[in-house]
Amino acid sequence: MTAASFNATLALIRDTFREAFARRIFWGFFGCCTALLLFLIFILRVDVVQGALATVSIFGNSLPSTNVQNLVQQTQSVIAMVLYFAGMALSVFASAGLVSAVFEPGRIELLLSKPISRTHILLGRYAGNVLVVAANILYLVVGSWIIFGIKTGVWGAGFLVSSLCTIFVFSVLLAVIVLVGVILDSAAVAIMVTFAIMILTPILAQKNTIERLLSSEWSRYVVRVLYYVLPKTSDISIIIRHLILNQPVESWMPVWSTALFGAGVLGIGLWRFNKRSF
Amino acid sequence: MSGFAIETEGLTRVFRNRWANTELRAVDNVSLQVPEGCTFGLLGANGAGKTTFVKMLLSSVHPTSGSARIFGRDSREAAARRPVGYLPENHRFPTYMTGWSMLDFYGALSGMDSATRRRKIPELLSTVGLDERAWNIRLGKYSKGMLQRVGLGQAMIHAPRLLVLDEPSDGVDPVGRKQIRDVLQGLEQQGVTVFLNSHLLAEVELFCRDVAIIQKGKLSLTGSVKELTSSGGYRVTACDVPEQLIPELAAQSKSHRVEHGLLDLLFTTREQANKAVDLLRASQCEIESLAATRSTLEEVFIRTVSEKQGG
Ligand SMILES: Nc1ncnc2c1ncn2[C@@H]1O[C@H](COP(=O)(O)OP(=O)(O)OP(=O)(O)O)[C@@H](O)[C@H]1O
Numbered sequence A: 001m002t003a004a005s006f007n008a009t010l011a012l013i014r015d016t017f018r019e020a021f022a023r024r025i026f027w028g029f030f031g032c033c034t035a036l037l038l039f040l041i042f043i044l045r046v047d048v049v050q051g052a053l054a055t056v057s058i059f060g061n062s063l064p065s066t067n068v069q070n071l072v073q074q075t076q077s078v079i080a081m082v083l084y085f086a087g088m089a090l091s092v093f094a095s096a097g098l099v100s101a102v103f104e105p106g107r108i109e110l111l112l113s114k115p116i117s118r119t120h121i122l123l124g125r126y127a128g129n130v131l132v133v134a135a136n137i138l139y140l141v142v143g144s145w146i147i148f149g150i151k152t153g154v155w156g157a158g159f160l161v162s163s164l165c166t167i168f169v170f171s172v173l174l175a176v177i178v179l180v181g182v183i184l185d186s187a188a189v190a191i192m193v194t195f196a197i198m199i200l201t202p203i204l205a206q207k208n209t210i211e212r213l214l215s216s217e218w219s220r221y222v223v224r225v226l227y228y229v230l231p232k233t234s235d236i237s238i239i240i241r242h243l244i245l246n247q248p249v250e251s252w253m254p255v256w257s258t259a260l261f262g263a264g265v266l267g268i269g270l271w272r273f274n275k276r277s278f
Numbered sequence B: 001m002s003g004f005a006i007e008t009e010g011l012t013r014v015f016r017n018r019w020a021n022t023e024l025r026a027v028d029n030v031s032l033q034v035p036e037g038c039t040f041g042l043l044g045a046n047g048a049g050k051t052t053f054v055k056m057l058l059s060s061v062h063p064t065s066g067s068a069r070i071f072g073r074d075s076r077e078a079a080a081r082r083p084v085g086y087l088p089e090n091h092r093f094p095t096y097m098t099g100w101s102m103l104d105f106y107g108a109l110s111g112m113d114s115a116t117r118r119r120k121i122p123e124l125l126s127t128v129g130l131d132e133r134a135w136n137i138r139l140g141k142y143s144k145g146m147l148q149r150v151g152l153g154q155a156m157i158h159a160p161r162l163l164v165l166d167e168p169s170d171g172v173d174p175v176g177r178k179q180i181r182d183v184l185q186g187l188e189q190q191g192v193t194v195f196l197n198s199h200l201l202a203e204v205e206l207f208c209r210d211v212a213i214i215q216k217g218k219l220s221l222t223g224s225v226k227e228l229t230s231s232g233g234y235r236v237t238a239c240d241v242p243e244q245l246i247p248e249l250a251a252q253s254k255s256h257r258v259e260h261g262l263l264d265l266l267f268t269t270r271e272q273a274n275k276a277v278d279l280l281r282a283s284q285c286e287i288e289s290l291a292a293t294r295s296t297l298e299e300v301f302i303r304t305v306s307e308k309q310g311g
């Protein structure tokens, strides 16, 4: 990468951050994360009694002694799940506007007239958007991980790794947003399609049950194809839980097949963007 | 080096509407050459295809056929656009940016490093006449004229050799227009090629050396402003002209008018004008004035446009 193209990439990413934080929704996200961290700092008190046992008090009410490690992991997995589902939905919601803003007439022409390729422009924006969301997620996860570590001495890495999974799934969903944005120019449709995927995949994850209910061979086939092609958000949520609870992960297939889906969708998005006239 | 800042060959863009099954040739087989260092105006009625032409040149619209070159390089190459500054028509600059951060952003995209940007930004913001208090205000709060100025600054930040401006004085007050024209004239003296889309013919006439007129996508006239406007004719004004002489003089002239005792005659050729003067002097009339007139660019434009429409 030459110095000029590095400068351009940096500018695209910085611009995405600036635009994100000019929108209230990201401040909302950031505020929620901060509130949760403050809650953990000031309200949650954990006194390690002896060895692995501890007394936990929330709002001054003591809970009976529990296994610290277990308690921390359970709490972390709750945080991770809230982040994974609610945080993801919020991020998708906020990012759809961020992506379609680039295609606004009167703005895109100027961007395209600059001496950088269209692929570079779109990837720069994409990377910026992933980084904005990643910054928010890592702020919450790393922050609470440190608080838990200091208060309880439990420093398991599973929680940190799980946040990378969340960021990864977001980056795949963002590819969908980009593709729909490029083709249809509509943030609303992009949100709808992405949410449809997020709702559909937990259902498809029950493919064994569904297949038993379906009578025709081809409908079973359709369900199977959909399951393998679409991102496996619900399977990955299970992997995240396993990671945090320090349990073995049975199969990484949901992760790599989701990655393939994301790469494919992003590729098509880039191809359409290169073909389009504005 | 081709010697041309812009060179297009058979540039064509067809917009198809699949539902209505119609076709619109927005730009139709345009071959145009703009020499380096030239100030060039592209004129045309609304919807003639000026903006589409410029967008193809800067590759936000893909041509249906034909090609465009910028300083000899295919305009589809990203690097070919490096020496180009562009101010789009109907721009919508991101409202969260400030004047400063906008120049910073587009400067960086043009490949400038941050130290150069920091040095050039205040320079340019003052050049385009933007008050220092406005530099760090969000563009959402800018007036139309301020946006136009900051847009011009953005187009100039990386010291381009070619400036493509689509209606640059849209929404700018007369003083501002003069300022913009001065800025552009300064650039012209530095050898920068300026390509201008404009409706304001008087302004184009003041500033541009060459013009082209585009009509329904087709190039209908190109030439230097000097040549196009030189064929105005000759105006003879005389006083105390006897009534019986007027019909004879009027028959030879393009037009005539009597006002406040003065006869005003317009002739196409110098010969006709001289003959009229002979006649007038023979009848003891006083010649008040005698001048070669130039037709304005507006007259040339209207004539070209209506000729084509008539034929
Ligand atoms: N994306 C598009 N899809 C369909 N038609 C288009 C598109 N862009 C432009 N046109 C049509 O192409 C023609 C030329 O438009 P263009 O904007 O180039 O005109 P113009 O000369 O710049 O006009 P103006 O002086 O009003 O700015 C118009 O009839 C316009 O409707």
Ligand SMILES: [Mg+2]
Binding pocket: B050, B051, B052, B089, B166, B197
């Ligand atoms: Mg136009």
